[in-house]
Amino acid sequence: xxxxxxSTQRPPFSKVLQKSSLSxxxxxxxxxxxxxxxxxxxxxxxxxxxxxxxxxxxxLDTLLGTLIGGIxxxxxxxxxxxxxxxxxxxxxxxxxxxxxxxxVTLGLIQLPAEVxxxxxxxxLYRNMLSxxxxxxxxxxxxxxxxxxx
Numbered sequence: 001x002x003x004x005x006x007s008t009q010r011p012p013f014s015k016v017l018q019k020s021s022l023s024x025x026x027x028x029x030x031x032x033x034x035x036x037x038x039x040x041x042x043x044x045x046x047x048x049x050x051x052x053x054x055x056x057x058x059x060l061d062t063l064l065g066t067l068i069g070g071i072x073x074x075x076x077x078x079x080x081x082x083x084x085x086x087x088x089x090x091x092x093x094x095x096x097x098x099x100x101x102x103x104v105t106l107g108l109i110q111l112p113a114e115v116x117x118x119x120x121x122x123x124l125y126r127n128m129l130s131x132x133x134x135x136x137x138x139x140x141x142x143x144x145x146x147x148x149x
Contacts, residue, residue: 030113037109041072051089058139061095066134069102070127071109079103093145098138105130 053068054061069079079100086096106127107114114123 027113027116030116034110034113041109042078045072048089051086051091054091054095056092058092058094058142061092062098062135062138065095065098065138066102066106066131069099069104069134070106070131072103076100076104093142094138097141098134101134101137102131105134 053064082103083096083100086099087093111123111127114126118126
C-alpha cells in the first residue's frame with residue numbers, strides 16, 4: 001500500500017510565510033508592551049536604588065539579587081554594566097552574580113508574552129527551574145572565584 005501522496009507533500013512556502021506573518025502580527029501588541037515595560041524598568045531602576053537593598057548576608061543577598069534581577073529583566077549587555085557598578089558600590093558577588101543571571105533568564109515582565117507563546121505549564125516550569133538554578137549557580141560562581149582569587 002502506497003502512502004497518500006497529499007499527506008507527504010509540504011505546503012507551499014507562500015502559505016507557510018503567510019501563516020507565520022499572521023501569527024507574528026497577532027503577537028505584536030503583546031511584544032510591544034513587553035518591550036515598553038523593559039525600557040521603563042531600565043530607566044527607572046538605578047544602581048543606587050538596587051545597592052540600598054543588599055545587606056551583606058550571602059543567602060539573603062543571593063535571594064534578593066535573584067528576585068530583583070527577575071523583576072528587572074533586560075538584555076545581557078546592560079546587566080554586565082549594571083553589575084560592574086553594583087560591585088564598585090560594595091555589593092557582594094553573591095548578589096551581583098544572582099542579579100545578572102536572573103536579569104537574563106527570569107522575567108516577570110515577559111511572563112504574559114511567554115505564557116501566550118509557550119503555554120502556562122512550560123513557562124511555570126522554566127521559571128521555577130531557572131529561579132533555583134540561578135541561586136545555585138550564583139553561589140557556585142562566587143565560591144569558585146573566592147577559591148581562585
